[in-house]
Amino acid sequence: MFSGRAWRLVAFGDPEEGIELQETVWAEPPPGQLLIRVRTAGAGFPDVLMAAGRFPLLGAPPFGLGEEAAGEVVAVPPGSRFAVGDRVAGITAFLEGWGGYAEYAYLREHSTVRIPSGMTDEQAGGFPIGFRTAYAALVERAPVEPGQTLLVLGAAGSTGAAALQLGRALGATTIAVAGGPEKLAFCARHGADHVVDHRAGDMTARIDAITRGRGVDLVYDPVGGSTAATALRSIAPRGRIAVVGLASGSPVPLDPMDMLLRNYTAVGVLASPGEPAAEAAVWDRLADLAGRGEIATPVGAVHGFGDVPRMIAAQAAPGPGKSVVRVA
Structure with a gap:
């Protein structure tokens, strides 16, 4: 048994009122999971949805928050491919009520990777969700080919910036769409071949100029x-739109007749784990890309463990990059 503190949602609503720091006990991990002492945890817009009761995969509180975490393994079940002392990052058991904003966290074994040499704790804590989601979209669901053009919306956000980097690593020409000079500059530093400010000028005309009318x-x-x-x-x-989220508050409005007449496809993307060996291969590939410097977590603000409720409230309109919580 391991004991420590964990931030838990006790009531839907304002995160600064509905999230409490509680003393918690973690038992030995069950098969398919491992337990880590958390060093860092990644944050994102899903935290806002969870706190508000708008995340479709979770029931009523209480439950832990934080979809991803990094740290040292402290316990594994028999037959695990990990060992105590391994430095790892992965997706937490948040769907079962155990999140990453805690001193200990359960990780899904097949959604966990040993942290590549040279990756910092902050980069590791914010690595799993953004890059696994980008991989699901750009490799598994709507594959982008070398030489194709990838347009990334919300490109200064955590998953958008991950998609920029992965798209470029896959050989695509990348166009980042974001709002304001600060976010555009951030995108240019993190894999964007071209940047477009959706708040200034004619976005369609700008993209048309970049692609020379091709789209x-x-x-x-x-x-x-x-x-x-x-x-x-x-x-x-014959283009595709990968529907990844709804940070604006509503999903993209799709018109089936427009899709038919202009011959394009919409693909839903949920980065759910597949067969264990195949899932492990995905993480190995992402770790290899990171180890070779082709992708890296675009770390933005780093928050203290005591700031979690305020940090989650700010995820509704975050600054550029991946927000990370330092736990230890």
Whole structure:
């Protein structure tokens, strides 16, 4: 048994009122999981949805928050491919009520990877969700090919910036869509070949100029709403839109007749784990790309463990990059 503190949601609503720091006990991990002493945990917009009661995969509180974490393994079940002392990052058992904003966390074994040499704790804590989601979209669900053009919405956000880097590593030309000079500069530093400010000027005309009228092969959409609707005007024939999220508050509005007449496809993306060996291979590939420096967590703000409720409230309109909580 391990004991420590964990941030837990006790009531839906304002995160600063509904999240409490509680003393908690963690038992030995069951098969398929491992237990880590947390050093860092990644944050994101799903935390906002969970706190508000709008995350579709979770029931009522109380439950722990934090989908991803990094640290040292302290316990494993028999037959695990990990060992006590391994430095790892992975996706937490948040769907079972155990999150990463805690001194200890359960990780899904087949959604966990040994941290590559040279990756910092902050990078490791924010690595799993963004890059696994980007991989699900750009490799598994709507594959982008070398030489194709990838348009990333919300490109200064955690999953958007991960998609920029992975898309570039896969050989695509990347166009980042974000709002304001600070976020555009961030995108340019993190894998964008071109940047477009959706708040200034004609977004469609800008994309048309970049692609010389051809349009884009794939739209990566974690935003939805009117921004995604505008991006659809720039999709090339036989193009795809990967529907990843709805940070705007509403999903992209799709018109089946428009899809038919302009011959494009919409693909839903949920990075759910597959068969264990195949899932482990995905993480090995991501770790290899990170180890070779082709992808790296675009760390933004780093928060203290005591700031979790305020940090979650701020995820509704975060600054550029991946927000990370330092636990230890």
